Amino acid sequence: MQVTSEQRLDDGVRERAFTLGDIPGFLWTPESASASAPVPLILLGHPTLGLARMYSRLVDRARHSAAQGFATATIELPGCGERPRWPAMEQTRAELRRTLQAGEPVGDELVDALILPLVDTAVPEWQAALDTLLALPEVGGPVGYSGGVISIGIRLAAVDPRIAAAGLFAGSYVPRTTFQEARQITIPLHVLLQWDDEGNDRQAALDLFDAFGSKEKTLEANMGGHTGVPPFAGEAAARFFTRHLK
């Protein structure tokens, strides 16, 4: 992990921009975090829009988490932001745009092509990031995963026992294999669903929630459209992590 820049935000949160090989990322730690008082870590998932475009929302989540005593970290997704272009993925996204513009249904094969290569590539990268982040003296376990592409969160929770709790956002296309992986998950889950999210398949989100093997799982559905998660829902998600990671 190469720290490429570092700053203190006005609320005392320490922000480190880093690279892991050619993958850029951010680590935010609360002022209190130290080798003698390591803090739990929440991995901040995000959509495939690139870290630069997501930065202000990510830093907002990082500040809120720091106020609750959590370190947070995120890395760029493959083919996004300043990472090398991924022509096959760009072609699939173009195909998705064409399908949506034509008002055609988004078939299983397109969803698989859109999501599975992303999951297959991203999840080992997030695991490698976790290896590195947990080796820092001021960052401890347990680890939470929050938001982003739901299939990445589900695969990560299914394959990596270090993930102790996950807050997921039902708002992406979901391949059939993700449903199978959901059944293997037993950690506590907090799932946000925007009920009136027009771009989201509500029934698929409900089916996915049903599929999770976890004994403790909460679905919170709200109004406000895809990007209109109400502040109180963010606070409920924060309390979920406090319950399970502290």
Added chain:
Amino acid sequence: MQVTSEQRLDDGVRERAFTLGDIPGFLWTPESASASAPVPLILLGHPTLGLARMYSRLVDRARHSAAQGFATATIELPGCGERPRWPAMEQTRAELRRTLQAGEPVGDELVDALILPLVDTAVPEWQAALDTLLALPEVGGPVGYSGGVISIGIRLAAVDPRIAAAGLFAGSYVPRTTFQEARQITIPLHVLLQWDDEGNDRQAALDLFDAFGSKEKTLEANMGGHTGVPPFAGEAAARFFTRHLK
């Protein structure tokens, strides 16, 4: 309103048992409530098991609400507890038990017979109770309604503009007319659904949530069976009332 007994609970909450005509009820007020500092009121709904059997759960909800600065009140449902028997209702309930024991589906007509007379009778009684309770100097508005038979809460919220926010529990049979009334509701709603509640029609609960006309509505689904609402869900419901009644 005739106060039939009064006591201070150990946390300072004032409990008054009362009758309104032949209807028994309870009023709980926090220690701080006074004519110069009236507190908002939450009506505590409950199932048709009788107040005596529900008392310990009701007083628990009352204490938690008092700690948040709310008065709470409840009245006995028609045909329940010590109120006069209601032979037609008892016959319908016997028919429901027979249907369930036989493993037969509970049809719309049986649901209507089970719920609609109860709603038609109970709602004006809760409104009359509200008239009386709001006339007390230490009780002010706005008013919330919480829990109990969901069709009673929906009818009350649809017909009485004094109800400013409602916390509903998706766990009862729902007549078709309740869906129509749900569309008329525009106040903020917080709906609890026990996802693995075997006695509850989950799809009907989701359809009902969809039907509500409210711009702010939250569905929180959890595991734990019909009576296993987790403590954190109760806390989330309490925060909902604090957001809207304070």
